Amino acid sequence: MATINLVEELQKPVPFSGPDMPDDELLRACVHCGMCLPSCPTYRETGDEASSPRGRLWMMSAVADGKLSLLDPDFDEQMYQCLNCRACEAVCPSGVQYGPLVEASRAQLEQHRPRPWWQQLLRQSVMSWPFDDVRRMRTGARGLRLYQQSGLSRLLQRTGVLKLMRLENLERMLPPIEESPLAPGKDTWVPKAKLANAHVFNGCVMSSVFPDVNRATGRVLAHNGYATDVPVGQGCCGAIYSHTGMLDDARVLARKNIEAFERAGDGAIVVNAAGCGSALKEYDHLLKDDPRYADRAKAFTARVLDVNELLDQQPLIPPTHAINARVTLQEPCHLVHAQRISAQPRSLLRQVPGLELVEMQESSLCCGSAGIYNITRPKMADALGDRKARNAMATGAEAVVTSNPGCQMQLRTSLIRNGSEQPVEHIVSILDEAYGGRTATGWAIDHQ
Ligand code: SF4
Ligand code: SF4
Numbered sequence: 001m002a003t004i005n006l007v008e009e010l011q012k013p014v015p016f017s018g019p020d021m022p023d024d025e026l027l028r029a030c031v032h033c034g035m036c037l038p039s040c041p042t043y044r045e046t047g048d049e050a051s052s053p054r055g056r057l058w059m060m061s062a063v064a065d066g067k068l069s070l071l072d073p074d075f076d077e078q079m080y081q082c083l084n085c086r087a088c089e090a091v092c093p094s095g096v097q098y099g100p101l102v103e104a105s106r107a108q109l110e111q112h113r114p115r116p117w118w119q120q121l122l123r124q125s126v127m128s129w130p131f132d133d134v135r136r137m138r139t140g141a142r143g144l145r146l147y148q149q150s151g152l153s154r155l156l157q158r159t160g161v162l163k164l165m166r167l168e169n170l171e172r173m174l175p176p177i178e179e180s181p182l183a184p185g186k187d188t189w190v191p192k193a194k195l196a197n198a199h200v201f202n203g204c205v206m207s208s209v210f211p212d213v214n215r216a217t218g219r220v221l222a223h224n225g226y227a228t229d230v231p232v233g234q235g236c237c238g239a240i241y242s243h244t245g246m247l248d249d250a251r252v253l254a255r256k257n258i259e260a261f262e263r264a265g266d267g268a269i270v271v272n273a274a275g276c277g278s279a280l281k282e283y284d285h286l287l288k289d290d291p292r293y294a295d296r297a298k299a300f301t302a303r304v305l306d307v308n309e310l311l312d313q314q315p316l317i318p319p320t321h322a323i324n325a326r327v328t329l330q331e332p333c334h335l336v337h338a339q340r341i342s343a344q345p346r347s348l349l350r351q352v353p354g355l356e357l358v359e360m361q362e363s364s365l366c367c368g369s370a371g372i373y374n375i376t377r378p379k380m381a382d383a384l385g386d387r388k389a390r391n392a393m394a395t396g397a398e399a400v401v402t403s404n405p406g407c408q409m410q411l412r413t414s415l416i417r418n419g420s421e422q423p424v425e426h427i428v429s430i431l432d433e434a435y436g437g438r439t440a441t442g443w444a445i446d447h448q
Pocket of ligand 1: 030032035054
């Protein structure tokens with residue numbers, strides 16, 4: 001009898017349990033209407049209901065109701081096949097908050113699904129090590145800069161060594177790293193006539209691989225009246241952890257950033273990476289059960305503004321240099337869907353003299369970058385990247401504009417793979433150029 005009970009117990013579906021369970025009320029908000037299906041990139045690619053938001057929400061509800069096991073391989077597959085692009089959330093008439101639900105489902109998988117030792121080691125070394133302390137990532141970026149500038153990169157490409165080591169795609173993603181990272185606490189930009197204070201969120205990938213964009217952000221903000229600095233003590237936003245179910249690790253970084261920007265004093269916290277901005281704006285949710293930080297997280301979140309959002313609050317100080325070119329806009333998922341910022345970048349680009357904005361098809365469909373998705377799931381990521389590249393190329397634009405480092409790298413690789421030489425620019429770099437770039441004088445003092 002006892003044996004039969006044990007067998008029955010072992011066969012019972014494993015339910016959600018412990019901390020960070022998907023919120024039942026949020027789950028029940030889905031009325032299964034299916035309106036989100038056409039906006040879902042994985043559904044568009046596969047045509048499979050299981051790969052749709054409705055299918056995934058059904059699976060989450062089935063685990064919550066004890067009808068499906070948390071350890072079912074199909075559940076695992078669907079929770080991680082999802083790009084967490086939030087396109088479904090933006091179109092849902094019932095207001096289903098899909099992002100927090102998929103992140104909580106992944107947190108449950110991380111807590112209850114045993115991982116092989118090698119995967120744990122990989123997570124600690126490849127993932128956690130550079131993100132826990134951004135100085136390590138910046139040191140790595142300095143090494144990459146040396147690698148690019150010494151000619152070793154070209155040599156390994158020409159001799160086929162990179163292809164042999166299957167590192168060709170990873171290498172292609174990297175732009176030339178031409179500048180050193182900003183110096184928190186030292187780099188400041190002083191406007192001619194001060195409107196308010198602004199503090200730049202430095203980021204991890206942005207500060208290491210695109211330090212030129214962070215400098216351009218400081219200059220453009222100063223042109224528009226913001227006394228701008230880069231507060232010390234800040235780190236990675238933690239999105240990499242929240243998106244992979246490692247919510248406690250994300251909380252450690254969130255507390256660190258809250259403290260750093262509290263010390264920095266009043267003023268907006270300005271973000272030029274859509275993924276980071278979305279994560280920073282959700283610290284209130286991430287820390288809602290932390291008695292010491294819940295209110296501080298709310299105050300922090302209220303100060304966060306994407307750079308597009310801040311600059312478009314009022315007409316731009318007129319840019320002085322015409323850029324005679326046609327560009328097209330790729331909308332990062334975490335800007336357009338998670339933060340609902342879509343009109344602002346278009347409005348800013350239209351204020352640049354000489355610039356023509358041509359719209360591409362499916363500008364808000366995920367490009368396949370999605371954090372580390374393009375590394376962990378290259379097949380789906382490449383399919384979405386190719387789709388995006390074809391849409392960008394069809395516009396005949398001379399450059400693609402976006403505002404997220406992950407999208408910049410994914411678009412660059414996808415365009416090259418599809419035979420295009422269209423450069424990919426951050427919107428702030430375009431605005432900076434329209435103000436005369438780093439050589440501009442008389443507007444802002446750039447201490448480098
Ligand atoms: S998530 Fe929203 S749009 Fe999608 S099926 Fe559910 S209620 Fe409908
Ligand atoms: S987050 Fe994106 S990929 Fe995931 S279900 Fe929603 S639309 Fe599909």
